[in-house]
Amino acid sequence: MKxxxxxxxxxxxxxxxSTGLGVQxxxxxANQGANIVCLARxxxxxxxxxxxxxxxxxxxxxGVACDITDSEKVAAAVDTIMKxxxxxxxxxxxxxxxxxxxxxxxxxxxxxNELNIDLFGTFKMSREVAGKAMIPAGYGRIINIASMYGLVxxxxxxxxxxxxxxxxxxxxxxxxxxxxxxxxITVNAICPGYFETPLTKxxxxxxxxxxxxxxxxxxxxxxxxxxxxxxxxxxxxxASTYVNGVILPVDGGYTSM
Numbered sequence: 001m002k003x004x005x006x007x008x009x010x011x012x013x014x015x016x017x018s019t020g021l022g023v024q025x026x027x028x029x030a031n032q033g034a035n036i037v038c039l040a041r042x043x044x045x046x047x048x049x050x051x052x053x054x055x056x057x058x059x060x061x062x063g064v065a066c067d068i069t070d071s072e073k074v075a076a077a078v079d080t081i082m083k084x085x086x087x088x089x090x091x092x093x094x095x096x097x098x099x100x101x102x103x104x105x106x107x108x109x110x111x112x113n114e115l116n117i118d119l120f121g122t123f124k125m126s127r128e129v130a131g132k133a134m135i136p137a138g139y140g141r142i143i144n145i146a147s148m149y150g151l152v153x154x155x156x157x158x159x160x161x162x163x164x165x166x167x168x169x170x171x172x173x174x175x176x177x178x179x180x181x182x183x184x185i186t187v188n189a190i191c192p193g194y195f196e197t198p199l200t201k202x203x204x205x206x207x208x209x210x211x212x213x214x215x216x217x218x219x220x221x222x223x224x225x226x227x228x229x230x231x232x233x234x235x236x237x238x239a240s241t242y243v244n245g246v247i248l249p250v251d252g253g254y255t256s257m
Contacts, residue, residue, distance in 0.1 A: 004239040008033030011085045012236065015068055015125060016095030018045035020197035021145070021228055025092055028229035029236060030057035034090065037081050038063045060085075068095050068121035078128045088133035090236045093122040093169075094145040103160040114161035119168040126176060130185060140185035143235045144173045148191045148251040156212055166191075170247055177245030186244040188235045193251025195223040218253030 012029045016022040017038035026036050030053050038046040038053070038061065046063030053061040062084065066077035081088060096118045099110040122144055134140030149159065150166030170189055177187035194217070196204055203209055204222045214220050231250050234240060249255045 005032050005233050005237050007090070007233075007236060007238075010034045010089040010238075011037065011081070011087050012090035012092065013037040013039055013081060013088055013125075013129065014092045014094055015039045015066075015121075016145075017049060018042055020199065021192065021195060022092070022094040023049055024225060024229060025094065025232040026061075027053060027057070028226075028233050029090065029092075030059045030061065032233055032236075033059065034236075035059050035085065036061040037085075037088075039066050039068075039077060040095065041065060041067050068125055069116045071124055074124045074128050078132050082132060087137060088129050089137075089139065090141045090143070091125060091129045091134075092143045092145065092232060092236075093125055095121055096145065096147075096165075098159060098162045100157050100159050100162075102158045106161060111161040111164075114165045115168070118162070118165035119172065122169055123172060126187070130176075130180060130183075134185050135180070135183050138184040140180075140183075141236045141238075141240075142176065142185060142187040143232060144169050144187070144189040146170050146173070146189045146191045146247070148193045148249050148255050150189075151191055151247070151249065151255050156209075156216075173247065174245045181244055186235075186240065188243060188246045188248065190228065190231050190235070191247060191249040191251065191255070192228055193217065193223055193249070193254045195228060196225060216254060216257075217251070218256060221252065223250065223252060 012034040014026040018040035038050045040046050043065040050061040050063040064077050146169040147166040149163050150170045173189040
């Protein structure tokens with residue numbers, strides 16, 4: 001019997017892996033046997049996450065501190081991972097930020113910071129991992145975490161830099177998927193809708209959001225912990241060979257209307 005989602009012995013790097021969705025996806029891949037590299041800025045947090053993953057799933061997990069906006073630090077982090085494991089099979093570009101303010105009040109710094117982290121940071125990680133690990137190996141799975149806001153606008157919270165950056169991630173995914181397809185690398189994106197994390201829970205549980213959800217989300221609720229995991233596992237699978245350049249919304253149907 002074939003297990004289409006077996007990731008035993010593979011190495012997965014997850015950025016933004018100190019809290020929230022990054023940790024959830026790292027655990028989902030560890031559950032399938034992948035060794036995990038938790039990558040984020042705060043060493044104490046990623047060390048704790050890595051220790052928990054290792055203990056819970058019996059895989060090797062380490063924390064590598066890195067600011068994905070700094071090209072030299074990205075290069076050094078990938079060198080560290082290659083020295084430790086000798087391979088990187090899966091990269092989940094999950095690190096991101098979100099400036100919320102009316103467009104006419106957004107500063108140059110806010111817009112630039114958003115693009116630097118969400119879009120340029122995603123590119124820097126992909127470039128380094130592909131160049132040093134995946135292209136030489138002739139194999140790789142890159143999964144970019146964009147957002148349903150990379151596909152549509154919104155009327156609940158003005159966030160034009162976030163929309164622009166995530167829209168960039170969506171088309172960067174297509175570009176890299178096309179460019180690296182003949183090198184054995186697939187590049188796909190997940191576009192999450194509203195998901196519960198420690199940062200969003202209070203807002204999502206508010207009466208205002210609950211009413212908003214009833215009219216804008218076909219499933220009339222936000223995403224629960226774990227509901228993004230299967231999309232990540234599917235796209236990370238060695239069997240998903242012909243899935244490339246795909247933009248997969250996981251949003252309860254928000255973008256279907």
